[in-house]
Amino acid sequence: xxxxxxxxxxxxxxxxxxxxxxxxxxxxxxxxxxxxxxxxxxxxxxxxxxxxxxxxxxxxxxxxxxxxxxxxxxxxxxxxxxxxxxxxxxxxxxxxxxxxxxxxxxxxxxxxxxxxxxxxxxxxxxxxxxxxxxxxxxxxxxxxxxxxxxxxxxxxxxxxxxxxxxxxxxxxxxxxxxxxxxxxxxxxxxxxxxxxxxxxxxxxxxxxxxxxxxxxxxxxxxxxxxxxxxxxxxxxxxxxxxxxxxxxxxxxxxxxxxxxxxxxxxxxxxxxxxxxxxxxxxxxx
Numbered sequence: 001x002x003x004x005x006x007x008x009x010x011x012x013x014x015x016x017x018x019x020x021x022x023x024x025x026x027x028x029x030x031x032x033x034x035x036x037x038x039x040x041x042x043x044x045x046x047x048x049x050x051x052x053x054x055x056x057x058x059x060x061x062x063x064x065x066x067x068x069x070x071x072x073x074x075x076x077x078x079x080x081x082x083x084x085x086x087x088x089x090x091x092x093x094x095x096x097x098x099x100x101x102x103x104x105x106x107x108x109x110x111x112x113x114x115x116x117x118x119x120x121x122x123x124x125x126x127x128x129x130x131x132x133x134x135x136x137x138x139x140x141x142x143x144x145x146x147x148x149x150x151x152x153x154x155x156x157x158x159x160x161x162x163x164x165x166x167x168x169x170x171x172x173x174x175x176x177x178x179x180x181x182x183x184x185x186x187x188x189x190x191x192x193x194x195x196x197x198x199x200x201x202x203x204x205x206x207x208x209x210x211x212x213x214x215x216x217x218x219x220x221x222x223x224x225x226x227x228x229x230x231x232x233x234x235x236x237x238x239x240x241x242x243x244x245x246x247x248x249x250x251x252x253x254x255x256x257x258x259x260x261x262x263x264x265x266x267x268x269x270x271x272x273x274x275x276x277x278x279x280x281x282x283x284x285x
Contacts, residue, residue: 014047051088052261052269059085059259060091064275067096067255078255079228080200092261097253100247101201102188103208105169106137106162109183109194113207114244120182125174137162163189190254190274197250198239199224211241253277 063083066076076083078098085092103116110130117126139160163169166187169180186205198206198220207217220238227234239246253276260270 048263048267049269052263055088055090055092055261056259056269056271059087059094059261060257060273060275062087063094063096063257063259064255064277068141068277076201078252080202080259081228090261090263092259094260095258097200097248097256097258098252099188099190100193100195100252100254101196101199101205102186102191102256103196103205104191104193105133105166105187105189107192107194109245110134111210112194112196112208115210116183116186116204119204119207120186121179124179129174129179132175133169136160136172167187188256190273195245195247197247197252198236199234199250206239209239209242209245210241232241 028218061115063076066074066083067078070236076096078096080095080097080101083096085094103112106111113133114126114130117124117129121129129272133274137160166184167180168190169175169183169187171179186202186208191277196205196209198209203217203221206212206220209217216238222238223238224234226232236243236246253275254274256272258270260268262268
């Protein structure tokens with residue numbers, strides 16, 4: 001006579017419980033390991049980003065020192081040329097332009113604004129957008145053709161005053177965020193001049209000058225680059241039709257610095273800042 005022995009129900013339940021606990025511990029361990037790896041990667045990225053920002057700030061200070069160098073031969077000029085130098089084992093690339101090489105939204109005359117809008121936003125109604133800028137910044141309630149005065153904006157949107165920043169263009173009738181992003185490299189609110197300094201102005205700004213024949217802006221920029229590279233005197237004769245909009249003797253105190261710092265992983269950090277050089281006043285320490 002044979003006797004069959006079956007495991008007790010309690011023993012089977014205990015086995016299943018142990019297996020469930022082991023599986024749960026494995027899942028928890030895997031999740032914890034993944035979280036730790038992600039935390040380490042995020043910390044490493046933040047550390048790298050912070051270091052790049054610190055190197056960029058050091059590079060800006062270094063460039064600012066060269067702008068005010070007592071030796072004219074070593075003094076950097078805000079002419080838009082690229083400067084390369086090493087800092088903290090990284091090859092920094094930096095470009096300096098005078099803010100006067102841009103078009104001031106608060107001071108530029110209509111024909112200069114119109115010319116820039118034609119160059120940079122060729123598919124948009126340049127005249128209407130130029131009038132909208134003028135109507136935003138002026139102090140009256142008169143509406144130019146195709147533009148909108150402050151009374152036609154929503155009550156929460158101000159107008160009839162100067163622009164405080166280039167980004168404020170997004171609040172002007174007819175301008176989108178994409179339009180403003182395209183215009184931003186060529187306009188400013190810091191120059192406080194209605195004229196431009198063509199010594200470092202980019203091609204769209206030069207081409208915005210009224211009265212130039214097709215191709216003259218490109219020709220001037222080519223001549224300018226050659227003169228800068230060879231140390232020759234810059235010839236402004238090509239810009240004679242727009243002489244009234246050219247700054248004859250610019251006093252550079254505001255500079256736009258574009259700086260790029262590569263990381264050890266190959267990713268570049270790039271930023272642009274506007275810095276001001278204060279002139280020394282007698283008796284001021």
